[in-house]
Amino acid sequence: MSTQPQFDEVKPSVSYPEMEEKILQLWRQRDVFQRSMSERAGGPEYVFFEGPPTANGRPGIHHVLARAFKDIFPRYKTMQGYYVLRRGGWDTHGLPVEIEVEKHLGLTGKQQIEAYGIAEFNALCRDSTMEYIGEWEELTERMAFWVDLKTAYVTFRNEYIESLWWILKQFWE
8 A cells, every 4th residue: 555645735824815826727727617518518418598697796705605506507417417508698787787877977867867868878887787897707717607708698789688579579479
């Protein structure tokens, strides 16, 4: 029997941020996420579209928890040999976006928005939704939430809106 230890000794003075960066670098170098998909290409398919966060605010610990739960199912299916398409997205509609822009502009209601200009207000809302996208992408990588953000769907884009109208039409018919 070998007396060689199976694992490297972990010193009590370990730097966790340094360790985290080394692990992230290893995953990047080895393209671990993409390999987890390509090695299962041709297998049974499982599709995961993330219920998208609104990227107009900084991510918080509650987002980490939600994403950890969301990540369980795609990882489990991957371990079962499924080819798991994991697509991220960004929610760019809704009251939180409008409220943030209203606060930024110092507006307090519909009449002030109309006086400011609806088209201009909508443009600021669209810009606002992507303000923190870099922080969201960094969090996504740091917590190893493996989801494709390169082809993320964005709810204000016409192709997304049209697909929803098509679905509603199918329900109606």
